[in-house]
Amino acid sequence: xxxxxxxxxxxxxxxxxxxxxxxxxxxxxxxxxxxxxxxxxxxxxxxxxxxxxxxxxxxxxxxxxxxxxxxxxxxxxxxxx
Numbered sequence: 001x002x003x004x005x006x007x008x009x010x011x012x013x014x015x016x017x018x019x020x021x022x023x024x025x026x027x028x029x030x031x032x033x034x035x036x037x038x039x040x041x042x043x044x045x046x047x048x049x050x051x052x053x054x055x056x057x058x059x060x061x062x063x064x065x066x067x068x069x070x071x072x073x074x075x076x077x078x079x080x081x
Contacts, residue, residue, distance in 0.1 A: 001074050002038065009061035011041035015054040027057055039078065046075045
């Protein structure tokens, strides 16, 4: 799903209303929490208490947006057995 390089690159986390449409550019990355690595961003996104009615979205250094379903899959894969 993500490469080792992506996990070590910078990433941002934004909480947006549940069901936001990624293709319409509705996520405000200006107020996102910034992290030195995608691994740190994943940890924070998956363990932080989201505001009511909002879900975490992650913007990778390559410009890819990871939605909540993708985050859960990636988080599970980096946790190990």
